[in-house]
Amino acid sequence: MSEHEEHEDGDPLPECPPMVSRDLKSILVTSVLQLEEIDVGLYRGKNHWIPLSRRLFGGQIIGQALVAAAKSVGDHLYAHSLHCYFVRAGDPDIPVLYNVDRVRDGRSFCVRSVKAIQRGEPILVLQASFHLDQPSPLMHQFSMPEVPPPEDLLSLEDLIRFVLGRKPDLEQKVKQGFNKVLANEVPIEVRPVNPLQFSREVTTEPKRMFWVRARGHIGEGNMKLHVCVAAYISDYSFLGTTMMSYPAKRVKMMASLDHAMWFHNTFRADEWMLYEVNSPWAGGSRGLVQGRLWRRDGVLAASCCQEGLIRLTAPKDRSKL
Numbered sequence: 001m002s003e004h005e006e007h008e009d010g011d012p013l014p015e016c017p018p019m020v021s022r023d024l025k026s027i028l029v030t031s032v033l034q035l036e037e038i039d040v041g042l043y044r045g046k047n048h049w050i051p052l053s054r055r056l057f058g059g060q061i062i063g064q065a066l067v068a069a070a071k072s073v074g075d076h077l078y079a080h081s082l083h084c085y086f087v088r089a090g091d092p093d094i095p096v097l098y099n100v101d102r103v104r105d106g107r108s109f110c111v112r113s114v115k116a117i118q119r120g121e122p123i124l125v126l127q128a129s130f131h132l133d134q135p136s137p138l139m140h141q142f143s144m145p146e147v148p149p150p151e152d153l154l155s156l157e158d159l160i161r162f163v164l165g166r167k168p169d170l171e172q173k174v175k176q177g178f179n180k181v182l183a184n185e186v187p188i189e190v191r192p193v194n195p196l197q198f199s200r201e202v203t204t205e206p207k208r209m210f211w212v213r214a215r216g217h218i219g220e221g222n223m224k225l226h227v228c229v230a231a232y233i234s235d236y237s238f239l240g241t242t243m244m245s246y247p248a249k250r251v252k253m254m255a256s257l258d259h260a261m262w263f264h265n266t267f268r269a270d271e272w273m274l275y276e277v278n279s280p281w282a283g284g285s286r287g288l289v290q291g292r293l294w295r296r297d298g299v300l301a302a303s304c305c306q307e308g309l310i311r312l313t314a315p316k317d318r319s320k321l
């Protein structure tokens with residue numbers, strides 16, 4: 001099941017996963033995106049939800065880097081875009097430091113460059129640009145695809161239980177990925193529009209849609225924070241879209257290489273948004289994914305793009321059988 005299909009042995013499945021109330025503050029705002037200030041323009045983040053790959057989740061590093069960048073711009077400016085490269089794998093056992101460079105402060109735009117550092121070396125370099133809210137003579141957007149509302153769809157947890165019921169002999173490593181979702185470790189809620197596609201029971205064009213929101217409550221008002229939460233969310237189940245048109249393959253290594261986002265309109269990351277994702281190209285051990293985050297009222301909230309590295313394990317040599 002996309003990014004939950006990971007590659008290590010794991011714990012048995014929990015019988016009763018804990019429930020997280022929608023009234024509780026999202027852990028993304030109470031912990032993950034709370035940075036400790038160490039010095040001017042220097043921050044330290046905490047690690048949360050470690051994927052089975054044991055490399056830090058890219059969305060966490062982007063979200064934290066954007067929080068660090070946003071701390072040095074006025075409240076009248078909003079992030080309109082970010083561009084970043086993941087240059088080394090993040091180590092989940094040590095915190096990440098964020099060093100912010102105030103590249104330029106203009107009248108309408110401010111640009112910041114952030115280095116995420118572990119053991120003195122960059123793991124991510126990010127540039128973010130912030131813009132004054134200005135009236136626009138030009139205004140257009142595509143229309144949101146018509147899909148069932150999230151209330152009519154199964155949650156990822158329900159889907160996982162369903163798959164486990166049908167396939168009790170699933171590999172342990174797959175179960176461990178499921179385990180992490182069932183234990184509510186992932187601070188995001190997901191409702192796939194096409195459950196069969198999401199559980200990889202069919203191969204299709206590399207296009208998928210799912211409703212997504214932060215687990216727990218964030219509340220109105222702090223757009224800067226909602227943008228950082230969306231940056232976290234945008235890397236979830238994104239690159240896996242490249243694999244949808246192939247029958248299940250053994251992935252040796254899958255990692256985001258870069259990530260870009262453009263923020264178009266205000267939104268709440270703790271309310272359902274439709275993530276429409278496609279992969280127009282893969283080749284040379286890399287794959288490209290594009291995404292649109294739609295507010296449920298049809299307003300285009302953000303666009304995303306990412307290239308990732310995908311290395312598969314070599315197929316067995318059948319001539320020796």
Ligand SMILES: CCC(=O)SCCNC(=O)CCNC(=O)[C@H](O)C(C)(C)COP(=O)(O)OP(=O)(O)OC[C@H]1O[C@@H](n2cnc3c(N)ncnc32)[C@H](O)[C@@H]1OP(=O)(O)O
Nearest residue numbers: 055056057058059086087088089090235254255256257309
């Ligand atoms: C949801 C998705 C995510 O969030 S992923 C998390 C965010 N992204 C990341 O963590 C990516 C961070 N970036 C990186 O780790 C590096 O930039 C990467 C992409 C690995 C750079 O690759 P590369 O230059 O090959 O690194 P490296 O020489 O250190 O090798 C890493 C492992 O890959 C192997 N490798 C190398 N070249 C090849 C090749 N041509 N064919 C097959 N394997 C190759 C290396 O041997 C090395 O393997 P190992 O780690 O020693 O087992």
